[in-house]
Amino acid sequence: MGIADRKAKEKEELKALILGSAKKLFAEKGIEETTIRSIAKEIDYSVGTVYVYYKDKTEILHDLHQQGFTQLGSEMRALFYVSDPMERLKALGRIYMKFALENTQMYDLMFNMKAPMEFIKANEENHWKEGNDTFGALRKTVKECIDHGYFKGHQLEPLSFVIWGSVHGMCSLYIRERVKAATGQEPDELMNSAYEDLMLMLSRK
Amino acid sequence: MGIADRKAKEKEELKALILGSAKKLFAEKGIEETTIRSIAKEIDYSVGTVYVYYKDKTEILHDLHQQGFTQLGSEMRALFYVSDPMERLKALGRIYMKFALENTQMYDLMFNMKAPMEFIKANEENHWKEGNDTFGALRKTVKECIDHGYFKGHQLEPLSFVIWGSVHGMCSLYIRERVKAATGQEPDELMNSAYEDLMLMLSRK
DNA sequence: CAAACATAATGAACAGTGTTCAAATTATCA
DNA sequence: TGATAATTTGAACACTGTTCATTATGTTTG
Structure with missing residues (x-):
């Protein structure tokens, strides 16, 4: 044939x-x-x-968002060699933020826009594989941190979500142009110093 | 006349x-x-x-977003009586999150949508008063916390931004329907337990 | 090789959006 | 009442995503 x-x-x-x-x-x-x-x-x-x-625009945007996750995933996987879990957690966040700031439109599509979620719902896949895998990688690293004595008194699931939310929140405010408007600071500088402050907070035993 | x-x-x-x-x-x-x-x-x-x-739709949306800030502002101001700064910070965050979850569309407009920012830019007001005031209230409270011995080793401006970003990030993921899809958890429950985990992290002296 | 068939590409047409502006309507004044 | 000013109107424009009968192309068959 x-x-x-x-x-x-x-x-x-x-x-x-x-x-x-x-x-x-x-x-x-x-x-x-x-x-x-x-x-x-x-x-x-x-x-x-x-x-x-x-079949429609949401399918195109869904395929596009999938490509974004492929890229982000491979960038994250490149950090699996880091043995110390807290070091890996820090590196993961940096990579994640770097991806967001360098691919603002794509990040926006992946984590803010409605189209990809609407496509998933419309095709009742009921499973956001891309998001699941990415959050799973974070959760796994956080779990190892807990096993190494970090995050005493915290619960794995909520804590992982807090960490994701923190970095995502800063990136979203950046992309949606709220950073300079609200703080008066230079956005890129603030993003960096804020990330360091966040890591300082997380790495306290 | x-x-x-x-x-x-x-x-x-x-x-x-x-x-x-x-x-x-x-x-x-x-x-x-x-x-x-x-x-x-x-x-x-x-x-x-x-x-x-x-004159156009962005002006309507800007006026609307202003109303949202008026409401959020008055709800936040109701917490000025709380004398302990860390208690006030926790309460501020709760109020903020509550506002976001109960007024999802409005919150989205205030902190995610492009329209209000585009209106401000187009009228070169160059000053997002609403965002400035709100972030100012947070910064002031964080400052007091620092003065009371919290957040050792942190800087006021980045730290305040991290805290804002954390709560905003969780709220945005909730509103843009990423929470359940990525974590598999019940969104409202996770939001609550995550907020408590965040506060636990912040309140460590 | 030509005719019959299957597949693929087309773009006009439809319903919706934000926006404009000459014309019609309504209110005020002399 | 008649002239003038202010207000309201909705058809029309340029755009969007989407559909689908028609056209064009490629393949198979007698």
Whole structure:
């Protein structure tokens, strides 16, 4: 079945082309400028073609958010070699924050926008695998910290969520342009010093 | 000048009526359903009239976000009687979180949506008074905590931002429906236990 | 090779959005 | 009452996501 195979490959390639176009526009111009028409125009196809390969915009955004998690996941996995759990926790947070600040649109899509969650709900997958895996990696590291004598009196699940929420909160305020407006400080500097303050707080035995 | 006065009052009243309509739709149906047409329909005026009193939608959303800060501000001010700064800090956070969970759309508008910031930028007010005041109240309380021996080794500005970011982060993850999806826990329960874990961490001398 | 069929791509059309502005309506004044 | 000013209107514009009959292309078959 050579022809069928080739056709299947071509379909996949075109789908990837559409997603690539979406990714480019999304990263460069943000969600506002990433319209179906602009995606189609970028690759010289008609709007209708996009809908042959993606049933709607939320599916495109879901696929995109998945790519973001793939990247973040591989960056996080590169830290598994760090044996000391507290050191690893600190490094994890740094990587996470770095990813957020360097890929603001993508981070926004992954953790703030409604589209990916709506797609998951609409397809009743009922399971946010990407989020689950990422939070699982954090929880595992926090667990090891607890086993090493850190976080006395804390519970694993709430504590892990607090840590996630802390870094996510700072990143979101940064991305949604509340940092300078509210504090008057230089955002990038404040993000760094705040992260150090957070780590200081976490690493107290 | 009786007539001019009355006209001015009527103008103000109609503007308030538009804002009230927007507020109602916004709280009940969210931003998606709060269209200019729906706002106009709610109060039996035409779309054009809305644009006589508001130059665009961001101005409406900015006025709305201002109302949210007025409410949050008064709820926070009710805690000034708490003399112990750490107790006050804990209470502040609770009130803040309660406000976020009970007014999800409004909180989202105040701290996540782009509209209010875009309005401020477009009118080069260059000063987010609402955010400044709120963060100022937090900073002041944190300062007092430091003066009472808490947060040794921490700096006021970054620390205050970390605390804000922590609570904001958890609230945002809740509102944007990432909590249950990522942790598998019951969101409301986790929010509470996480807040207690956070406070436990903060109140260690 | 041509005709029949299957697959893929198209873009006009639809319903919705925010926004504008000439025209119609209403209120005020002389 | 008639002229003038203020207010309200809603059709129209440019955009969005989405659909689907039509067209074009590729494949198989007699």
